[in-house]
Amino acid sequence: MKIGLTGGIATGKSTVASMLVERGALLVDADQVAREVVMPGEPALEAVASKFGQAVIHKEDGTLDRAALGAIVFKDKEMLAQLEGILHPAIRERMKQRIAQYEADFPNKLIVADIPLLYETGQDKQYEGVMVAYVPERIQQERLMKRNSISADEASRRIGLQMDIEEKKRRAEWVIDNSGTLEDTERHIDSFMQNMRLV
Structure with a gap:
């Protein structure tokens, strides 16, 4: 099974990707x-x-x-x-x-294609489904400001360059809510793996 993985800037896509790999998935990373x-x-x-x-x-x-x-x-x-x-x-x-x-x-094995601009470039149709690493925009902005040491205005500008995260969430087959603790995210990933019978 091959799925696309995407999200927005500072939504924790890399975290989700590494958790999937820890559980046996094979990753193809567009940035790499x-x-x-x-x-x-x-x-x-x-x-x-x-x-x-x-x-x-x-x-x-x-x-x-x-x-x-x-x-x-x-x-x-x-x-x-x-x-x-x-x-x-x-x-x-x-x-x-x-x-x-x-x-x-x-x-x-589960094959995960990690593509930041998956929807924006129309590649979502090439996969059996799309998983979105999701956090609400407010948290996205806070994390981006902290991670990159930038102002609220600059964070908003960068977030605004991508498709709205709520729209990505709406389109996705699977949403991994990444706004809680790492343990919460792990539980979401485990639940996905069990539901898909990948464990």
């Missing part, structure tokens, strides 16, 4: 794959360098200079769209291959 596809020698890195110039590559070791690339794309929506046009297909293809490999090697 995004780092892999821009390693030296990868076609996506070569495409980025040819589009944005050698200034975005560290001379010493040939790795991506994220700061230099960020300085280009975050000022210009058109440039950002071009970067996404290179990276997103490479990330999706790598994830698809990894999931297919897991399905072949471990047919009875």
Whole structure:
């Protein structure tokens, strides 16, 4: 069984992912794959360098200079769209291959694809269901301010860039309420695993 896992910024998605892994799930993490596809020698890195110039590559070791690339794309929506046009297909293809490999090697295991912008990018239909790590926006804002040492206004701005967490909750097949203690979250995860007969 393969499911998508998503949430909002500071809703505890990574916590939920690691609890699922502790219970035997196999994780395919979009952020991790995004780092892999821009390693030296990868076609996506070569495409980025040819589009944005050698200034975005560290001379010493040939790795991506994220700061230099960020300085280009975050000022210009058109440039950002071009970067996404290179990276997103490479990330999706790598994830698809990894999931297919897991399905072949471990047919009875739960496979979890952790994708921050799952709904926003229309990938939810590729999975048998979607799990959302959920906290109400007020808690989301408090946690983000504390975690990143930012103001309430900046936290609200960042939260506002994503789909509303209540909308994600409404669309999800499974909601893991992450607003209580870690033990509470563990209980939600255990209940999910039992209901799905994954234990």
